[in-house]
Amino acid sequence: MKFVDEALIAIEAGKGGAGCLSFRREKYIPRGGPDGGDGGHGGSVIVCADGNLNTLIDYRFQPRYRADNGRPGAGRNKTGAGGGNLVLKVPVGTTVYDDETNTLIGEVVANGDVMTLAQGGRGGLGNTRFKSSTNRAPRRTTPGNPGEAFRLRLELRLLADVGLVGLPNAGKSTLISQLSAAKPKIADYPFTTLAPQLGVVSLAPHRNFVIADIPGLISGAAAGAGLGTRFLKHLTRTRILLHLVDVAPVDEKDPVEVVETIADELEQFSPSLAARERWLVLNKADLVDADERDEFVATLNDAFNWPRPVHLISGVTGEGCELLANHLMSRLEELAIERREDPDAEQAERAWLDQMAEEAHERIAELRETRRMQRKGVDAEDEDDDDQEMEVIVVRD
Ligand SMILES: Nc1nc2c(ncn2[C@@H]2O[C@H](COP(=O)(O)OP(=O)(O)OP(=O)(O)O)[C@@H](O)[C@H]2O)c(=O)[nH]1
Numbered sequence: 042m043k044f045v046d047e048a049l050i051a052i053e054a055g056k057g058g059a060g061c062l063s064f065r066r067e068k069y070i071p072r073g074g075p076d077g078g079d080g081g082h083g084g085s086v087i088v089c090a091d092g093n094l095n096t097l098i099d100y101r102f103q104p105r106y107r108a109d110n111g112r113p114g115a116g117r118n119k120t121g122a123g124g125g126n127l128v129l130k131v132p133v134g135t136t137v138y139d140d141e142t143n144t145l146i147g148e149v150v151a152n153g154d155v156m157t158l159a160q161g162g163r164g165g166l167g168n169t170r171f172k173s174s175t176n177r178a179p180r181r182t183t184p185g186n187p188g189e190a191f192r193l194r195l196e197l198r199l200l201a202d203v204g205l206v207g208l209p210n211a212g213k214s215t216l217i218s219q220l221s222a223a224k225p226k227i228a229d230y231p232f233t234t235l236a237p238q239l240g241v242v243s244l245a246p247h248r249n250f251v252i253a254d255i256p257g258l259i260s261g262a263a264a265g266a267g268l269g270t271r272f273l274k275h276l277t278r279t280r281i282l283l284h285l286v287d288v289a290p291v292d293e294k295d296p297v298e299v300v301e302t303i304a305d306e307l308e309q310f311s312p313s314l315a316a317r318e319r320w321l322v323l324n325k326a327d328l329v330d331a332d333e334r335d336e337f338v339a340t341l342n343d344a345f346n347w348p349r350p351v352h353l354i355s356g357v358t359g360e361g362c363e364l365l366a367n368h369l370m371s372r373l374e375e376l377a378i379e380r381r382e383d384p385d386a387e388q389a390e391r392a393w394l395d396q397m398a399e400e401a402h403e404r405i406a407e408l409r410e411t412r413r414m415q416r417k418g419v420d421a422e423d424e425d426d427d428d429q430e431m432e433v434i435v436v437r438d
């Protein structure tokens with residue numbers, strides 16, 4: 042299965058059925074009055090969030106959708122049947138934009154959330170409706186109204202509480218497999234992870250959170266190096282970022298530079314994402330001895346004076362992982378309480394999330410445009426070139 046997080050679709054709601062022109066005709070009732078019924082309303086196009094879906098792939102294969110038209114009215118004042126609504130199922134976390142005006146229409150963020158995208162046309166009026174004291178035999182009816190039609194852009198941003206960022210090989214996938222039931226591919230070469238993965242970290246009944254693993258970032262990612270920064274948009278709904286740093290990289294890269302690289306790429310993608318609460322997680326602790334650990338931590342502390350917690354873990358042996366998970370859970374609970382009890386905090390968080398969404402949307406539109414320009418003249422049309430042949434696995438236990 043392909044992981045597709047953007048799709049362009051054309052939708053059209055159903056037309057209303059026409060009103061009917063008819064007069065009552067019955068034995069022994071001469072000149073029966075008008076009895077033409079109204080047309081039925083056209084069906085609407087509705088979007089519904091389905092927790093079992095993780096990709097927008099179906100919308101790549103089928104980009105056009107039409108709801109049923111309403112049926113015309115009939116004699117004996119019968120109203121035409123309404124057209125059935127067309128329900129488009131999308132993954133939770135899908136945002137809908139009007140592609141022509143680039144305006145946000147709305148988003149579905151919980152399983153079962155629904156939103157009407159295009160309203161069906163109203164049914165026309167039958168001639169009965171035009172009966173009056175001065176006109177007992179109206180011959181007037183109205184046709185049904187057309188349904189609304191739009192070209193829409195669907196954008197999926199996965200829902201997770203915690204997001205992982207770091208260079209390729211930092212051990213992001215190893216950590217998510219240590220903390221949750223997710224089984225992502227892990228290997229000692231860069232760009233093992235090609236599409237986002239979600240895992241649920243369960244500490245106790247009703248104490249769990251979702252963690253997202255995305256492909257690694259490298260220097261120049263914002264300009265398209267490696268897999269680029271497009272997957273960062275899947276972190277724009279998270280509350281905390283974990284910035285993973287390998288304490289024993291094979292190329293012996295300077296840790297300060299490594300941390301700065303990721304911070305720069307985040308900043309270039311979205312300043313508000315870069316300003317999000319971000320914890321340093323120093324991974325592969327099993328590969329260094331106590332002295333080296335202290336030295337590593339001291340180097341980073343001297344350079345950054347990190348305002349947030351710093352954790353030293355090993356995704357392979359599990360050292361420090363439980364502590365990290367508990368710490369994350371407590372912090373997420375603390376943030377949730379803060380939002381619940383303080384309307385200002387809730388509002389500020391809402392504004393922050395909106396800002397991140399907007400920046401990510403703009404940035405990705407820019408990247409799409411750059412790609413289009415680069416492709417111009419070569420071979421155009423297809424927007425599929427950035428899709429990954431990978432399954433996104435969501436494990437919920
Ligand atoms: N010794 C040791 N090796 C680790 C640890 N964590 C990860 N590794 C190894 O580091 C390599 C990369 O791990 P991944 O989890 O695939 O790294 P990643 O950050 O997901 O990499 P990309 O998906 O390419 O961005 C693998 O060979 C892992 O076995 C650790 O704590 N200790």
Ligand SMILES: [Mg+2]
Pocket residue numbers: 213214215226227233234254256
């Ligand atoms: Mg990985």
